[in-house]
Amino acid sequence: MAAQIRVYIPGPLRSYTKERAEVSLELAEGASLRALLQELDLRFPGIRFRMIDEADRIREHIRLFVEGEQATGLDAPSGKEVQIICAISGGLQLGRDSERLLGRSELKEIAVDPIDGT
């Protein structure tokens, strides 16, 4: 039985989707994230490799959320909705580095992109 899956595309990947922030894919019900990404790559060639490396690992700054839950691998079922997120990383790790570095305990979260954020 086929199911429609909504996929949210982050800004850095919208050059592949003609700037569309959301695309809908039809897949067999219960299809895995692996199958979803394969289908996505058929529709938008090249998009998968920017998110998933040649060892089938989700790249360091990419997160995949299935119906709000973060997926750690590609074998998870893709559910009805998948969000692709470009992770904001770097900055301070609250509760560990932040207190030490700033010398106080009341902190606002500070996050910067360590790669392009300069």
Add this chain to the structure above:
Amino acid sequence: MPSNGTVHVLVGTKKGAWMLKDAGGRRRWNISAPICFGNIIYHFVQDPRDPKRMVIAAKAGHLGPTVMVSSNGGKKWTEAKKPPAFPEGLIHKSAQGDQPRTVDHVFWLQPGHATEKGVWYAGTSPQGLFRSDDHGVTWESMDGFNGHEKWHDWCGPKEQAPPDGARLHSINVDPRDARHLYIGMSSGGVFESTDRGASWIPLNKGCAADFIPTPDPEYGHDPHCVRLHPLMPDRLYQQNHCGIYRMERQKAVWERIGMKMPKKVGDIGFPMVLHPRDPDTCWVVPMDGTSVWPRTSVDGKPAVFKTENAGKSWIRQDKGMPAANAWWTVFRQAMTADAEKSVGLYLGTTQGAIWASRDEGESWRLMAEGLPRMHSVEAAYL
């Protein structure tokens, strides 16, 4: 490099690529709109066999690596259908145990032999060698290197990589023989293949590697830039982490020609640029490689050094450059020469400026500024 047409300078930066076109006597330049804006561009190279074709090595901050190709002189770009990727089963040893080996970024692009149209080579981080037979659209792993039984000995564990990643670069193709290749690796050293990359031997004799406890190691060196002179293909020049070298291939020993550089300046740097018609002439850009390796110009006074006698002596060339407080340097593929009668030189700085010389380094002018950090600067003709 083709020498017909108008001089262009192809620039790859931390935030995209640009093309600059000579708009009059190499004094005035027109600059293009950004290409692959926001992407980290490691190399931007024209195909001398088919000048309208160009290839870019790109990566975005959040995304994986890719290659972009143009067949119309940079007007339109399309993504490679199959970017360089290590084959399944190759591992990278690390303190955390064996990990799958994956391409972090494509670092170096090299058009193949003049008789092999469409062939390109790519070097990656971690050290990987790839080949395209279709102008850069699809790439295959060169398993003679990537799958070599000594790959881990040559390239080291993951943790041993330099801060920006271990890289394969300086791919040189012998103009007399398409099967004869050289590569440089930081770290790893210089290696040679005479069978189109099926097998490789280290070629580091005579070159210092003073950061390794082993005396005179066979490999593990840190070449920054290695160039073969097309008119004298048995002559190689090398700017290394440990000095400037030249090798006459028949002797198979690197000779440290940087010892003739002024002692206060030293002979550490990244780029090595050859004169297109004179194998005795080349240029380097020294940087501060003392203490913790500031990687700035020496004393904040940038200068290019030129030899006209294959390294027997060096001439400082800094006329027109800032006299002080210019703490930039030049990365390994961020300096190039054109093919004009009076050779033009172009260097891109870590502070986003391009300095140019129309008289073989005698004098320098600021050609562009306000660009992002320069990773690559290559001359082209269109």
